[in-house]
Amino acid sequence: MIKAEHIDVSFKKENQTTLFGRERQQVLFDVSFEVKKGQCLGILGESGSGKSTLGRVLCGLLKPDKGSVRFESGKKAVISVVFQDYSTSANPRFTVKSLIGEGLMVKEKREKKTLNRKEETNRLLTLVGLDESYLHRLPHELSGGQLQRVCIARALAVNPEVILFDEAISSLDAHTQVQIMDLLKEIQEEKGLTYIFITHDLTSVTYLCSHVLFLYKGKAVEVRATEAISEVSHPYARKLLGAIPDVGEVYEPKVPDQAVS
Numbered sequence: 478m479i480k481a482e483h484i485d486v487s488f489k490k491e492n493q494t495t496l497f498g499r500e501r502q503q504v505l506f507d508v509s510f511e512v513k514k515g516q517c518l519g520i521l522g523e524s525g526s527g528k529s530t531l532g533r534v535l536c537g538l539l540k541p542d543k544g545s546v547r548f549e550s551g552k553k554a555v556i557s558v559v560f561q562d563y564s565t566s567a568n569p570r571f572t573v574k575s576l577i578g579e580g581l582m583v584k585e586k587r588e589k590k591t592l593n594r595k596e597e598t599n600r601l602l603t604l605v606g607l608d609e610s611y612l613h614r615l616p617h618e619l620s621g622g623q624l625q626r627v628c629i630a631r632a633l634a635v636n637p638e639v640i641l642f643d644e645a646i647s648s649l650d651a652h653t654q655v656q657i658m659d660l661l662k663e664i665q666e667e668k669g670l671t672y673i674f675i676t677h678d679l680t681s682v683t684y685l686c687s688h689v690l691f692l693y694k695g696k697a698v699e700v701r702a703t704e705a706i707s708e709v710s711h712p713y714a715r716k717l718l719g720a721i722p723d724v725g726e727v728y729e730p731k732v733p734d735q736a737v738s
């Protein structure tokens with residue numbers, strides 16, 4: 478379980494008028510929530526609402542001004558992160574083998590043991606729906622979806638308890654997004670992983686996540702189980718829900734009256 482309590486984050490304001498200006502801009506306000514093992518929490522909010530900042534706090538990359546993040550074990554959980562910009566988060570000179578090797582190296586260091594790299598790499602490639610034929614390819618020789626699969630394999634190589642996806646599928650086309658989300662669901666079920674899925678896209682949250690946190694102007698305004706998402710009451714959450722198309726409905730264009738003979 479991850480328990481985030483009363484998190485405040487502020488940054489020093491840029492372009493301050495005085496030389497040693499100490500003005501700060503608060504970005505997160507008293508954010509609290511919890512995620513149980515095996516759940517997928519979607520953090521949903523518009524651009525600038527503080528989603529990535531919250532993600533950085535959760536994985537320990539940023540210390541909050543106030544508040545805490547605690548894990549079930551009492552120790553720090555092993556968290557892997559998958560970013561949106563897979564083309565820059567993957568070194569362009571690294572082959573698929575070396576990219577996955579980065580994750581395996583972290584695992585070797587942490588667990589203080591030497592892994593059978595070849596076997597592990599092939600296992601991970603299979604897990605993300607790729608095969609050995611990709612081993613020696615460079616990032617530019619892969620499609621966006623394939624490269625993101627490699628980044629997911631690298632994240633899994635660490636053997637994490639939690640994976641944080643920061644807009645990880647946002648730049649992929651809709652079809653590839655669904656493929657990757659199906660893959661993530663399968664892996665989660667198989668490994669009992671906990672996911673935190675940061676996005677501005679409600680449709681992907683309802684497809685993938687068990688719970689959703691609505692982040693509005695740095696405040697967690699509502700947390701709901703996805704199956705009860707229609708019961709949201711905060712105006713921002715309601716507005717977002719109003720914008721989602723009813724995917725169950727088939728669109729049939731109406732024939733204009735005058736066209737009917």
Ligand SMILES: Nc1ncnc2c1ncn2[C@@H]1O[C@H](COP(=O)(O)OP(=O)(O)OP(=O)(O)O)[C@@H](O)[C@H]1O
Binds near residue numbers: 522523526529
């Ligand atoms: N290191 C930093 N220094 C100063 N301000 C920052 C820093 N990081 C983030 N901010 C500010 O914090 C606010 C929230 O940024 P954040 O990246 O968390 O938003 P977001 O919801 O992830 O947005 P997006 O969806 O556009 O990525 C923004 O106003 C941003 O300018």
